[in-house]
Amino acid sequence: MTSIARSAPRRLASFALPSVPGNERIALAQVAETVAGLGLSPARLDKLKTAVAEATMNAIEHGNDSRPELAVTVEVFQLGAEIIVTITDRGGRSDDGAPENSAEIPDLDRKLGGEQDPGGWGLFLIRHMVDAMDITTQDERHTVRLMMRIGSQDTCAGGGLSG
Amino acid sequence: MHVRQVGDRAAVIDIKGDVTAASEPVLMSAYEQADSQGAQRLVLNFGELEYMNSGGIGMLVTFLIRANRHRQELAAFGLSDHYREIFELTRLDEAITIYDDERSALSDAAS
Numbered sequence: 001m002t003s004i005a006r007s008a009p010r011r012l013a014s015f016a017l018p019s020v021p022g023n024e025r026i027a028l029a030q031v032a033e034t035v036a037g038l039g040l041s042p043a044r045l046d047k048l049k050t051a052v053a054e055a056t057m058n059a060i061e062h063g064n065d066s067r068p069e070l071a072v073t074v075e076v077f078q079l080g081a082e083i084i085v086t087i088t089d090r091g092g093r094s095d096d097g098a099p100e101n102s103a104e105i106p107d108l109d110r111k112l113g114g115e116q117d118p119g120g121w122g123l124f125l126i127r128h129m130v131d132a133m134d135i136t137t138q139d140e141r142h143t144v145r146l147m148m149r150i151g152s153q154d155t156c157a158g159g160g161l162s163g
Numbered sequence: 164m165h166v167r168q169v170g171d172r173a174a175v176i177d178i179k180g181d182v183t184a185a186s187e188p189v190l191m192s193a194y195e196q197a198d199s200q201g202a203q204r205l206v207l208n209f210g211e212l213e214y215m216n217s218g219g220i221g222m223l224v225t226f227l228i229r230a231n232r233h234r235q236e237l238a239a240f241g242l243s244d245h246y247r248e249i250f251e252l253t254r255l256d257e258a259i260t261i262y263d264d265e266r267s268a269l270s271d272a273a274s
Contacts, residue, residue: 024216025214043244043245046243046245047245050216050245050249053214053216054216054217057216057217057218106253108224108253108254108255108257108258111224111228112224112227112228112231112258114228117221118221118222118224118225118228119184119217119218119220119221119224120217120221121217121220121221121253122216122217124217124252124253125217125220125249125252128252
């Protein structure tokens with residue numbers, strides 16, 4: 001009997017940041033440093049940095065309500081040709097209240113017409129920057145997982161993660 | 164941010180550093196200055212932009228709403244490929260004409 005073994009992801013970095021607005025810049029810099037040399041093109045690295053910054057900002061401001069005593073945890077993994085970044089907050093919010101579930105798809109015409117708030121671009125950007133993303137909630141932990149394939153074309157897939 | 168009046172009808176707003184929600188007072192102050200000088204074409208210079216996030220995009224939408232109310236044209240130059248792509252994704256490029264450089268942005272205004 002044979003089995004197909006799927007190797008476990010290799011953790012490249014793990015760090016925690018206080019939930020202070022602006023700390024998303026630290027997250028993007030540390031993730032960029034961690035994945036340097038893994039084969040992402042500069043353009044795709046820029047996209048990953050933007051997605052990490054947006055997800056971390058959401059975790060700080062919405063998940064942890066900008067409470068410095070609550071940490072946002074960022075982890076970077078490599079699984080074959082995939083780079084996976086997870087951003088976890090401990091805000092304990094329910095899925096119903098999460099901005100990614102309640103937000104409308106941003107539409108510039110509606111925003112210019114006053115039918116939508118000018119903001120609300122964060123999740124939209126994340127989805128278009130990475131090859132896949134998903135969001136999970138377990139107890140009080142709320143995790144956004146971002147995936148970029150090494151060596152992929154510069155396309156914005158925005159699909160879901162599996163596994 | 165710095166505002167440069169160019170001729171009678173155009174102003175260039177030089178953006179330096181970050182464009183985030185926190186930049187709103189500074190950018191809106193620049194808008195007021197350009198508007199008070201009678202500019203009908205506002206040109207955003209992103210050549211020294213270091214970082215822009217979703218809050219900054221929202222602020223640009225607010226900026227655009229103000230300019231539309233005053234029937235002013237908006238143009239931009241100096242965007243990196245990454246931020247140019249974000250302008251395309253958000254469709255900001257349909258409302259803010261993007262040029263490769265300042266000369267092109269201003270010469271188009273004059274024509």
